[in-house]
Amino acid sequence: MVTHDPRARLLLLVSEQGASLSGLSEMLGRNSTYLQQFIRKGSPRKLEETDRRRLAQFFGVGESELGAPEEFSPAVVAKLRGEWIDVPRLPLGASAGPGLLPGEELPIGAFRFSARWLREQGLDPAQLSAIRVEGDSMEATLRDGDEILVDRTPRGPRDGIHVVRSGDALMVKRLDLARSGVVALVSDNPAYRTIELEPSEVEVIGRVVWKSGRL
Numbered sequence: 001m002v003t004h005d006p007r008a009r010l011l012l013l014v015s016e017q018g019a020s021l022s023g024l025s026e027m028l029g030r031n032s033t034y035l036q037q038f039i040r041k042g043s044p045r046k047l048e049e050t051d052r053r054r055l056a057q058f059f060g061v062g063e064s065e066l067g068a069p070e071e072f073s074p075a076v077v078a079k080l081r082g083e084w085i086d087v088p089r090l091p092l093g094a095s096a097g098p099g100l101l102p103g104e105e106l107p108i109g110a111f112r113f114s115a116r117w118l119r120e121q122g123l124d125p126a127q128l129s130a131i132r133v134e135g136d137s138m139e140a141t142l143r144d145g146d147e148i149l150v151d152r153t154p155r156g157p158r159d160g161i162h163v164v165r166s167g168d169a170l171m172v173k174r175l176d177l178a179r180s181g182v183v184a185l186v187s188d189n190p191a192y193r194t195i196e197l198e199p200s201e202v203e204v205i206g207r208v209v210w211k212s213g214r215l
Contacts, residue, residue, distance in 0.1 A: 006047070006067035007039045013059045023089060023109035027147075028054060058112045060084060085118055086110040087149065089130040111147070111212075123209060127153040131163070133172055133211075137187035142172060146213035152206035157183065163205040166197060172208060 014021060025034040028051050037043050046067050047055070056063040091108040111130045118125055133146040141161070142148065150163050161174050164185065173185035173195070183202045185195040 006065065007042070009065050010035070010055070011039050013061065017059065017086075017110075019058075019109045023091075024055065024058070027058070027089070027109060027111070057084065058086075058110065060112075083115055084112045085115045085125045086112055087125065087128045087130050089147070111149070113149075121209065123151055124153060127151055127206075129206075137189045137192040138172060138174075139189045141188045142208075142211060143213055146211050148172065148208045148212075149210035150206040151209045155207075157199075157204050158207075161208040163208065165203040165205055166195075166201055170205070175204075 176184035
């Protein structure tokens with residue numbers, strides 16, 4: 001079913017893909033009620049071009065379905081769908097501060113990546129998820145509110161930035177494995193001390209391979 005009303009079309013796309021208006025609003029760098037107000041209250045009257053383009057890419061549809069002039073034929077839209085991969089965005093944050101308890105890991109939306117780019121990076125889409133950074137201990141590499149792409153492909157621990165779990169706390173830290181029998185969780189912000197744990201106290205969830213954040 002296709003409708004020429006961009007508000008109704010957006011609501012239908014959200015429903016079909018199990019996304020959330022608040023999650024999509026945050027993906028756009030907007031207030032969490034931005035798209036809810038657009039659909040329910042007609043404010044703003046139309047989507048800004050950059051927001052419309054990003055939503056069209058996310059859903060794999062032509063921008064004309066969301067209020068832009070007619071641009072893409074159905075054949076082009078079908079081709080675009082095959083060139084993009086949806087990576088689930090989980091409703092939890094990896095703390096870059098003292099630690100955060102994870103919430104229920106049910107997707108609240110997705111980030112759309114080029115299938116070709118993922119292949120070039122050697123990344124398996126089935127092993128990827130996106131979460132939010134919370135806290136400032138990884139500044140200036142990662143900032144509070146950044147979205148990060150986590151590769152959960154099983155592999156042995158190695159140096160680099162990873163999402164780890166210690167107890168019930170989910171953290172994003174730089175791993176330092178130089179000392180035998182010790183896993184050091186290092187913060188890029190010098191105001192935070194290094195945390196040293198035994199390997200049995202740390203579960204490596206995945207390696208951080210990409211970040212996105214507001215300027």
